[in-house]
Amino acid sequence: MKFRFSRKTLGIPYAVFLLFFVIIPMLVILFYAFTTTETDASGAEHFSFALSNFGKFFSDPTKLSTIVYSLVIALVTTVICLLIAYPVAYILAMSKLKKKFVILMLFVLPMWINFVLRVNALREIFNLLSLSPAFEWLQSANYFKTIFGMVFDFLPFMILPLYTTIMKIDKSLYEASSDLGGNALTTFTRVTLPLSMPGIMSGVTMVFLPSMTNYVVSDMLGNAKVTIIGKFIYDYFCNDWHMGSMVALILLIVVFLSTLLTGGFGSEENVRGANL
Amino acid sequence: MKRICAIFLGVAMLFPPLVLLSGCKGSEKPDVILKVYNWEEYIDEGDEGTLIYDELHEFDEKGKPVLDASGNHVHIESDLVNDDFFEWYEETTGIPLSPEANPLLEDFELWYEKTYGIKVQVEYSTFGTNEDMYNEIVLGNEYDLLCPSDYMIMKLAAEGRLEKYDESFFDESDENNYYIRNVSPFIREKFETNGGLEGKDYSWSEYAAGYMWGTTGFVYNPEIISEETLKELDWEVYIEKGDKFTNKITAKDNVRDTYFAALGLAFLEELTDLKSRRDAGEIDEETYIFEITRIFNDTSEETIERVEPILNEIKKNIYSFETDTGKSDLVNGTINLNYAWSGDAVYAMDVAEEENDCMFNYFVPESGSNLWFDGWVMPKGVTERGTKHAAQAFVNFMSMPYNAMRNSYYIGYTSAIAGENAEMLDYADYLYGEEESEDTVEYNLSWFFDDEDAVIFADEEQATRRQLYAQYPPEEVMARCAVMDFYGAEANARINELWSRVKAETLDAWAIIVICVTVAAIVLFFVVVKFGGKIDFFRRKPKKGYRKI
Numbered sequence: 001m002k003f004r005f006s007r008k009t010l011g012i013p014y015a016v017f018l019l020f021f022v023i024i025p026m027l028v029i030l031f032y033a034f035t036t037t038e039t040d041a042s043g044a045e046h047f048s049f050a051l052s053n054f055g056k057f058f059s060d061p062t063k064l065s066t067i068v069y070s071l072v073i074a075l076v077t078t079v080i081c082l083l084i085a086y087p088v089a090y091i092l093a094m095s096k097l098k099k100k101f102v103i104l105m106l107f108v109l110p111m112w113i114n115f116v117l118r119v120n121a122l123r124e125i126f127n128l129l130s131l132s133p134a135f136e137w138l139q140s141a142n143y144f145k146t147i148f149g150m151v152f153d154f155l156p157f158m159i160l161p162l163y164t165t166i167m168k169i170d171k172s173l174y175e176a177s178s179d180l181g182g183n184a185l186t187t188f189t190r191v192t193l194p195l196s197m198p199g200i201m202s203g204v205t206m207v208f209l210p211s212m213t214n215y216v217v218s219d220m221l222g223n224a225k226v227t228i229i230g231k232f233i234y235d236y237f238c239n240d241w242h243m244g245s246m247v248a249l250i251l252l253i254v255v256f257l258s259t260l261l262t263g264g265f266g267s268e269e270n271v272r273g274a275n276l
Numbered sequence: 277m278k279r280i281c282a283i284f285l286g287v288a289m290l291f292p293p294l295v296l297l298s299g300c301k302g303s304e305k306p307d308v309i310l311k312v313y314n315w316e317e318y319i320d321e322g323d324e325g326t327l328i329y330d331e332l333h334e335f336d337e338k339g340k341p342v343l344d345a346s347g348n349h350v351h352i353e354s355d356l357v358n359d360d361f362f363e364w365y366e367e368t369t370g371i372p373l374s375p376e377a378n379p380l381l382e383d384f385e386l387w388y389e390k391t392y393g394i395k396v397q398v399e400y401s402t403f404g405t406n407e408d409m410y411n412e413i414v415l416g417n418e419y420d421l422l423c424p425s426d427y428m429i430m431k432l433a434a435e436g437r438l439e440k441y442d443e444s445f446f447d448e449s450d451e452n453n454y455y456i457r458n459v460s461p462f463i464r465e466k467f468e469t470n471g472g473l474e475g476k477d478y479s480w481s482e483y484a485a486g487y488m489w490g491t492t493g494f495v496y497n498p499e500i501i502s503e504e505t506l507k508e509l510d511w512e513v514y515i516e517k518g519d520k521f522t523n524k525i526t527a528k529d530n531v532r533d534t535y536f537a538a539l540g541l542a543f544l545e546e547l548t549d550l551k552s553r554r555d556a557g558e559i560d561e562e563t564y565i566f567e568i569t570r571i572f573n574d575t576s577e578e579t580i581e582r583v584e585p586i587l588n589e590i591k592k593n594i595y596s597f598e599t600d601t602g603k604s605d606l607v608n609g610t611i612n613l614n615y616a617w618s619g620d621a622v623y624a625m626d627v628a629e630e631e632n633d634c635m636f637n638y639f640v641p642e643s644g645s646n647l648w649f650d651g652w653v654m655p656k657g658v659t660e661r662g663t664k665h666a667a668q669a670f671v672n673f674m675s676m677p678y679n680a681m682r683n684s685y686y687i688g689y690t691s692a693i694a695g696e697n698a699e700m701l702d703y704a705d706y707l708y709g710e711e712e713s714e715d716t717v718e719y720n721l722s723w724f725f726d727d728e729d730a731v732i733f734a735d736e737e738q739a740t741r742r743q744l745y746a747q748y749p750p751e752e753v754m755a756r757c758a759v760m761d762f763y764g765a766e767a768n769a770r771i772n773e774l775w776s777r778v779k780a781e782t783l784d785a786w787a788i789i790v791i792c793v794t795v796a797a798i799v800l801f802f803v804v805v806k807f808g809g810k811i812d813f814f815r816r817k818p819k820k821g822y823r824k825i
Contacts, residue, residue: 061783061784061785061788062777062780064783064788065781066781068791068792069780069781069783123601127605127610130610140523219529220601223595223597224529225591225596225597227776227779232776232780235775235776235779236776237411238407238408238411239407239768239772240769257799261799261803
């Protein structure tokens with residue numbers, strides 16, 4: 001057969017990458033999640049199929065609580081990010097400033113600095129603040145510090161997609177709205193908000209999912225007294241791969257469901273311009 | 277023509293690096309490749325901050341090396357590292373030692389080739405935790421030499437993953453067997469007996485050669501918390517309330533060290549009672565150390581039940597679970613007490629002294645604490661790969677007293693090496709010793725060096741609560757420290773479950789149910805909104821005059 005180069009051929013490297021670094025690891029996780037290691041009399045280890053990890057997960061209040069805590073932390077982070085980012089993106093997109101990319105740059109700039117470094121710096125700032133009596137409460141406010149750190153970290157991921165979507169809304173729609181008698185509020189609720197929905201969804205996905213697992217923040221700012229699901233998985237992989245895989249798998253399902261709900265798999269045109 | 281030129285040029289540009297690469301590989305091909313897997317920052321890597329470097333170079337007030345007119349370092353005379361020393365080192369190892377300090381790994385390669393005529397190349401890599409290292413080994417990564425901690429050595433040995441050292445390795449008559457000739461008798465004995473718990477055969481003397489060791493204890497600022505208070509509270513500092521303690525103390529972010537502390541708290545009465553009975557002569561040293569080792573390794577279900585509320589109370593009272601932030605938190609005043617390994621304690625004390633001019637102290641709980649080791653072990657397969665000889669030689673080279681000093685100085689931990697002629701005592705003396713005078717006390721280290729004359733004179737502060745006390749503790753401290761064993765697979769699972777319960781917040785069952793129901797309701801709502809239009813049941817009837825489409 002003669003080899004014919006087509007555009008599809010260009011996709012092969014990525015397909016190979018996907019196979020080795022996404023699909024196969026996924027299958028390994030699946031395998032570990034539904035097996036246990038048993039040691040027979042001769043001391044040799046072998047795997048056997050088991051649902052016990054699944055059962056253990058759902059009968060252990062600690063594990064369920066951790067999922068719930070992670071969900072709540074991620075939800076609060078996302079809501080705060082959205083509340084801060086939307087006005088910023090809106091004002092920025094609407095303004096007639098010539099150099100507004102400079103302001104945008106100021107918001108995105110922190111992303112260029114290593115993330116662990118930034119979290120560490122934030123930790124030092126909190127430490128410094130908590131030395132003064134007025135901020136002494138900061139010392140034990142581990143959940144507050146964790147959420148603060150997450151918001152600080154993920155805010156640019158919310159601003160950028162929102163900004164690009166609001167920028168791309170056809171300006172004549174606003175004119176049409178006011179021609180038809182809509183005031184500023186109506187224009188916002190009936191035109192801007194619905195049309196920026198893809199940006200909101202994209203931002204929410206980009207903030208919500210990582211903040212469920214980003215345990216560097218909870219370890220450094222929450223003094224490791226806040227345990228989120230990512231840390232949980234890490235701890236399990238230190239001693240029990242089977243349970244660790246099960247937790248990872250369940251997290252994967254939660255993530256999949258929330259992506260489905262936020263329309264991450266929606267049709268192409270809905271998310272046009274929303275993705276970075 | 278242009279095109280041909282371009283191709284020619286391109287090919288020509290590609291070639292030089294190729295030639296260079298093959299040239300390097302061709303002439304320097306090693307006979308043996310030794311893969312060493314060690315902790316991060318756990319070997320002398322040469323250059324600044326090393327013994328020779330610090331000893332021989334003059335530094336200005338800011339800590340920068342002083343340069344002469346031609347830009348070279350200004351060298352100074354030193355007691356420890358003088359001309360005789362350079363001569364002696366070259367004579368014994370065959371390696372010319374440069375005042376700029378060589379990396380120890382390169383020295384080993386030179387020494388091995390000179391001594392055994394075999395060219396070796398060390399491939400050095402590092403790990404962050406024992407568990408990371410264990411996972412690497414289980415996954416089948418091949419290494420020739422590892423440096424795990426005590427319990428991990430036991431675990432690896434129990435699972436049959438380790439190779440024994442050759443008998444010839446323990447032959448003291450071979451002058452190249454530096455390890456067996458220089459290791460401290462105390463360490464040797466501990467490796468043999470290993471706490472001596474009944475029913476557990478975790479002796480590691482045949483599998484492991486000691487590298488570093490130490491105790492655990494609290495580093496504190498004596499201006500805020502007095503030593504008397506600490507002696508009185510002992511392990512109870514973890515649950516002591518008040519401005520000085522609540523939110524001002526750290527625990528380690530791993531189950532073993534924190535469980536150990538909680539055991540100390542749970543069994544404080546028994547431990548104190550045992551100690552007073554030993555002091556009164558009712559029980560002997562051996563029974564005492566056996567009993568406290570048993571207590572500090574208790575992982576029975578009843579004990580776990582007893583310890584769990586204590587761990588929860590500790591969690592409420594501490595500032596953080598940490599592995600390496602404790603040192604800086606202590607130095608900048610965020611916390612008052614840091615539970616630390618002795619080497620880290622030395623580091624924290626050094627930094628506080630240099631940077632803040634602040635004197636921290638080290639306290640080992642009176643009722644008993646932890647004695648830990650890191651040792652060199654060889655995984656199975658070194659014989660087949662033919663790297664066993666080089667691996668053992670590596671351990672021997674690291675055990676040459678002077679190399680032990682270099683490592684100890686660089687890392688800040690205490691070496692397992694004592695030296696045939698107690699050379700390491702000179703090192704301790706050089707770091708902490710003083711001229712005998714009214715202000716100094718006699719500091720007896722004969723227990724470590726097995727030599728009655730192993731005595732140095734030191735400042736009283738050093739001898740009772742500072743760096744010397746942390747790095748080379750007095751015998752009475754060693755007498756109350758217990759080794760932590762590998763708990764066994766089953767107990768390990770129990771402990772890990774306990775840890776996840778302690779670390780995570782557990783909600784009441786009703787709260788979980790309420791939240792789950794709420795989440796389910798929200799999900800359902802979204803589903804209805806999103807897909808509702810497609811299902812007939814949810815479709816609203818069209819308004820008058822409109823048609824369904």
